[in-house]
Amino acid sequence: MNTLNVSPYKIQAKGLTKYEFESIGAKGAIKKGVEIFPLEVPGIYNFAFGDLLPDGTIDDEAETNNGDMPRVFSTVIEVMEKFLHAHPNASLFFSGSSPQRTNVYQLILKRYHERFSFSFQIIAFQTVNNEPLxxxxxxEAEGNFLGFLVKRK
Structure with missing residues (x-):
């Protein structure tokens, strides 16, 4: 089930941890990539996303502004769903490459929370009174978050 009710782009799986797709919009076709890799804590994986560079690496700081953000995020969520379906005990951690990007993710999670929460449990990380929370x-929570952890319900 796609959580944004926007058709995702066609995804090309490059194994179980790398995915590619093309964003089609005002600036033409732009290759995007997702890479999932394990963190030090067993069962937790980092979820990296951004423009796919010619050498196969991901630029998570690129600002494409291709006019198709809902469809791009629909595709990213589709990748999350595929990975978490294949790894039901795994959790995916993500944060933006900058506080502004993390705020964009926070806004998307707020806007589509009802749909996200149908399939996923979302854990938020933030600092409150200089203490990690x-x-x-x-x-409805106020404040800025540092990152998010997503796992299947």
Whole structure:
């Protein structure tokens, strides 16, 4: 089930941890990539996303502005669903490459929380009074988050 109700782009799996697709918009076709790799904590994986460079690496700081953000994020969520279906005990961690990007992810999670929460449990990380805080993501919560952890319900 796609959580954004926007058709995702066609995804090309490059094994179980790398995925590619093309963003089609105002600036033409732009290759995007997702790479998932294990972190030090068993069962937790980093979820990296961005423009795919010619050498196969991902530029997670590129600002494409191709006018198709809902479809791009629909595709990213489709990748998450595929990975978490294949690895039901795994969790995916993601944050933006900058505080501004993390805020964009926060806004998307807020806007589509009802749909996300149908399939996923979302944990949010933030600092409150200089103390790290981990909690179930609340779309009504104030403040800025440091990152998010997503796992299947």
């Amino acid at each position: 981990e909690s179930i993501f609340d779309p």
